[in-house]
Amino acid sequence: MFAVDNLFLQINSTTMKQKATLKNLSKTLNISISTVSRALKNHPDISDETKKKVKELAALMDYEPNTYAINLRTNKSNILGVIVPEISNFFYHSFIAAIEEEARRLNYMLLILQSANNAETELENLKLCRMNRVAGVFVALTSHTKEIKPFLQLEETGTPIIFCDKVPDFEACNKICSADAEATIISANAILKSNKRKVLAVLGNIDLSITKKREQVFKETLENSNEQINLEITHANSSEEATHKTLQYLSNNMQRPEVIFCMSDEILTGVMKAIYQTELKVPKDISVIAISNGFLPTLFSPEITHVVTSGIDLGKLAFKRMMDYQSGKTFAQELTIRARFVEGGSL
Amino acid sequence: MFAVDNLFLQINSTTMKQKATLKNLSKTLNISISTVSRALKNHPDISDETKKKVKELAALMDYEPNTYAINLRTNKSNILGVIVPEISNFFYHSFIAAIEEEARRLNYMLLILQSANNAETELENLKLCRMNRVAGVFVALTSHTKEIKPFLQLEETGTPIIFCDKVPDFEACNKICSADAEATIISANAILKSNKRKVLAVLGNIDLSITKKREQVFKETLENSNEQINLEITHANSSEEATHKTLQYLSNNMQRPEVIFCMSDEILTGVMKAIYQTELKVPKDISVIAISNGFLPTLFSPEITHVVTSGIDLGKLAFKRMMDYQSGKTFAQELTIRARFVEGGSL
DNA sequence: TTATCCACAGCAAACATTTGCGAAAACAAT
DNA sequence: ATTGTTTTCGCAAATGTTTGCTGTGGATAA
CATH class of the missing domain: 1.10.260 (434 Repressor (Amino-terminal Domain))
Known part of the structure; x- marks a missing residue:
């Protein structure tokens, strides 16, 4: 000594x-x-x-x-993979931020990968996760992903996979979704309650399952009411297209809708531009309601009435599920985060 | 065989x-x-x-x-650390997305860490980077960071550090910044050219060096013109505060500014809410110009005239610098990305 | 024949850490 | 003095890869 x-x-x-x-x-x-x-x-x-x-x-x-020596020896790591279509997106950046916060608290780290909405890149990302022996992976599928076997295969070898937001349809796997149907129903009911009868629904890419689901539920809810609703539906693949399509409906005074339902933040931005261009006043001339991550609607004046499906909540829940999985609860489970109605002044 | x-x-x-x-x-x-x-x-x-x-x-x-075995053996990794105050931010999420894209092309991966604008957390993040033997780290400092020795220390041991956006003041280190002064000068000149003479500048947290810099340059540019400018300056630490402060200036019709200069996206959202609330019309009743990441100003109608300092460009340049460093160009270097004027209809 | 060279492949150390097992010393109990 | 127990620590194998060095045949040249 x-x-x-x-x-x-x-x-x-x-x-x-x-x-x-x-x-x-x-x-x-x-x-x-x-x-x-x-x-x-x-x-x-x-x-x-x-x-x-x-x-x-x-x-x-x-x-x-030395983390590498430890990981090699113990054959596991405290790194979690996160695979999203894109980081720079209304929803995902807050989703990622939420996961990161939780991860930090529990001493995990995040390997973040974007798939550029490309199934091939997504597969590469999965491979990177595999190679890095991540302790688990969160994945929001691209809209083009057909084949989820590789994901399930990885899970079979003991790496938990939590599907988030964009999840596979039928498989028995762990899914965390926002309450799509609920959010849509809330929106539709708000419209019904507002007594507007000429409704325009602006939806996203028609090939996405989320679009189909929201369209179907929206239609059903309106139809199942006793009201006589005049519903027009249109689809847009981008904010610009949403502007364009909306303008077509707004330009014709005869059939101008009284209220517009926007399926997403992206759609909302497009729709609002169209409204601005026509110089219609919200909500005097036209009402707007949207499903949103929560931030964007507050930028307008009046703030847009919306139904929040929060990326932050989703991230938190997904992380919690991951931790549960890590501690043994490996059975497949589908969880949803509730939707929340937020009164703006736009309806 | x-x-x-x-x-x-x-x-x-x-x-x-x-x-x-x-x-x-x-x-x-x-x-x-x-x-x-x-x-x-x-x-x-x-x-x-x-x-x-x-x-x-x-x-x-x-x-x-097995990545761990390789990294252990070779004592390096293809993981780059990214330390930012927060992911979910107008600027940083696109900054991160840009780095990720470049990284993928060159087969690097990203360890993304948020400091929650907290110097201590930032230090922990740095430690995580060290422990993971990252190949390099991009860091955007928090506004509270006083001590950058730990960063430079890591660099001495051979790990490149690229300071981005929020960079230390004096040290000889690698910095990638947006052309703050240039962006501010362009804004000021646009105002001068517009012949508005009553100017309100809404700036961010007064303790941030970026705030000080923009304030100083903005003032100088206006003063150095031959025009008789009536300049008011106010500071806000949040979007809400910006709304509040702006409202004070707008409510008094006598001294109501003709044009408002917004230092950032966050400020801009606050200012626009104030304008909406007063029901003033842009640009008839009041003009607006902002320094921005580029996305937000396009949401309004008319679109807000702004000067872009792009997170994407910054990310790309930072990554390029990192690669240069990796291939031997380790000398300190300060690079800036140019600012770009974008005509909206708000001036 | 002998020296030289080449193509091909294996040995073994090294990277930093974890961990089951065993062992030595100290101390207590019989 | 013998046995048992506890405390404290070391040995060595194992994790998966890389890489400098060595070795073995065979072909070519002297």
């Missing part, structure tokens, strides 16, 4: 330059590697005296465990 | 269950591990015949190299 100054001297002369590894620590202390390892993690086998010595030197030498 | 069917038989019986590692490949082929390793990477020492055999089996067994 060294006196402190001796220890310091020794370190300065021989050790300071070396990388701080267990081996080097053990060498300077004349102690075995395993003892150092155990001391550092407070293993009961090790005496307090030894622990103190080891920890002091470790601090002095800025020892930081 | 096996005939194909023999090979397949053997694999089915003994190998299929095993993990696909070099060792297992070598065992089933009765070949040394090193030969397998070299064959897989087309080392000239290995005969074509052997290579073929190895590659076929590797494909059959879904061999995927």
Whole structure:
């Protein structure tokens, strides 16, 4: 055992330059590697005296465990994969932010990958996750993904897969979705309650299952009411297209809708541009309601009445499910986050 | 050497269950591990015949190299750290998306960490990067970061650090910034050219260096003109505060500004809400110009005239700098991305 | 024949860590 | 003195890869 100054001297002369590894620590202390390892993690086998010595030197030498060695040895990691169609998106960036926050609290890290809405890239991303032996992966599928076997295959080898937002249709797997149907029903009911009878629904890409689902539920809810509703439906693949399509409906004064339902934030931006261009006033001349992530509708004035399906809530729930999975609850489960009605002034 | 069917038989019986590692490949082929390793990477020492055999089996067994082992052995990784104050932010989410795109092309992966605008968390994030032996880190500092030594220390050990957007003031380090001064000058000049003389500048947190810089340059540019400008300046720490402050200026008809300069997207949203609430018309009653990431101003009608400092461009440039660094150009360098004027209808 | 060279492949160390097992010392109980 | 127990620590194998060095045949040249 060294006196402190001796220890310091020794370190300065021989050790300071070396990388701080267990081996080097053990060498300077004349102690075995395993003892150092155990001391550092407070293993009961090790005496307090030894622990103190080891920890002091470790601090002095800025020892930081080598993640790669640990992961190699233990064959797991604290890295979670996140595969999304794109980061820079109303919904996903808050989804990712939420997961990151939770992850940090529990000492996980995130490998974030965008698929550029491309099934092939998505598969590559999955491969990267596999190669990095991630502890689990969150995935929001692209709209073109047909084949989810590779995902399920990875799950079979013990890596939890949590499908989020855009999830496969039939398979028995873990899914976290926003309450699509609920959000749509709330929107439709709000319209019914407002007594507007000429309704325009602007929906997204017609090939997406989410579009189909919302369209169907929206239609049904209106039809099942006792009201005589005049419903027009149109589809747009982009914000610009939404503007264009909406303009067509607004330009004809005879059939101008009284209220517009926007399926998503992207659609909403397009629709609002169209409304601005026609100089119609919301809600005097025309009403608007949207399903949204919550932020965008607050930018307008009056704020747009909307139904929130929050990316943040989804991220949090997904992470919770992941942790449950990690602690053994591996059975397939489908969870949804509730939709919330937010009164703006636009209806 | 096996005939194909023999090979397949053997694999089915003994190998299929095993993990696909070099060792297992070598065992089933009765070949040394090193030969397998070299064959897989087309080392000239290995005969074509052997290579073929190895590659076929590797494909059959879904061999995927173990990243941890590789990283441990080579003591480096293809993971880049990205530390930002927050992901869910007008600027940073596109910044991150841009880096991710570039990274993917060059086979890097991203470890994304938010500091929650908290210097301590930022330090933890840096530590995580260190522990994971990242190949480099992009960092946008929090507004509270005083101490950048830890960053520079990491750089000394060979890990490139690229400061982005929010960068340290004086140190000799690699910085990628948007052309703040230029963007501000362009804005100021646009105002001068518009012949509006009563100007309100709504700026962000007064403690941020970016705020100080923009304020100073904005003032100077207006003062250095020959015009008689009536400039009011106010500061807001949030979108809500911007609304509040702006309303104060708008409510008094006597001193109501003719044009409002918004320093950022966040400020812009606040200002626009104030304008909506007062029912003033843009640009008839009041003009608006902003410095922005480019997306938000297009949501209004008329679109807001703005000067773009693009997160995407910044991300791309930062990544390029990182690659240059990796290939030897380690000297400190400060790069800026140009600002671009975008005509809306709001001025 | 002998020396030289080449193509091909294996040996073994190294990377940093974890962990089951065993062992030595100290101490207590019989 | 013998046996048993506890405390404390070290040995060595194992994780999957890379890579410098070595070795073996065979071909070519002297």
